[in-house]
Amino acid sequence: MDSAKTNQIQAICPLPLTLIWHENRRIYFSAHQKKKHLILRLHRLFLAAPTPVLEALIQMALYKDPKSRMIVRKMAHLYFTQNRMDPKPLPSRGVVYDLQEIYNRLKEEHFDPSYNALIGWSPSSRRGRFRSMTFGTYDRHLHQIRIHPLLDDRGVPLYFLEFIVYHEMLHAVCASFIDSAGRCRVHTREFREKEKRFPLYEAAKEWEKKSLNYFKTRKLSHGRP
Secondary structure, eight states: OHHHHHHHHHHHOSSOEEEEEEOOSTTOEEEEESSSOEEEEEEGGGGGOOHHHHHHHHHHHHHOOHHHHHHHHHHHHHHHHHOOOOOOOOOOBOSSOBHHHHHHHHHHHHSOTTOOOEEEEOOOOOOSOOSOBOOEEEETTTTEEEEOGGGOSTTSOHHHHHHHHHHHHHHTTSOOEEOTTSOEEOSOHHHHHHHTTSTTHHHHHHHHHHHHHHHHHHTOOOBOO
16 A cells, blocks of 8 residues: 555656655654655555645645645644554652542543543653743643643642643643644634633632743753653
8 A cells, every 4th residue: 555655646746756654643744855856754644645635745845835734734633633542651640749639630520521531740851951841731642641740849839730730631622623824723712711710720820920930940851741
């Protein structure tokens, strides 16, 4: 099937083509030209792509066409939303806080009993100059929430950690979409309205404003979970 799809894409492409199929979901598309030769790296999700998507891939690779980018991203978004991988288990019990206990409490109070995302502390991040950090992430492909280990700290208010977990849990129930520019929008109007239902929303947002200075003084690792 790989060779058949490669031949189909080569028939569409006006340049000689080297096509490499892979399973890296974080970089599902990359392309560069070298002496009028196109080198294309594609996730295997595009093996099932219809002709219009294949044409969009070539337009995106050669001309950075925004409409084509939107078509490609929509297919990737749909694929990764519908096809989940088995996640690598992460520890939920920290030195100070137990994420599973927080998750269970929030689920009982705010979510449907069928809600079943996994949660855990992410591995320690890099060290270096402290400019910003991401407190948590939700991976739709893995249906897994990762929380930054910096939050496992007695100086971090419980209500703030609860808010971060609640925020990430919302991502699993509020649908994201690809906008007209091909960007994935996750913080939709529905998401923001539900986020504000958190009982200590204002207090959590206020502590978030001060958090960067707090973590700077801790001189700990940072970045993304």
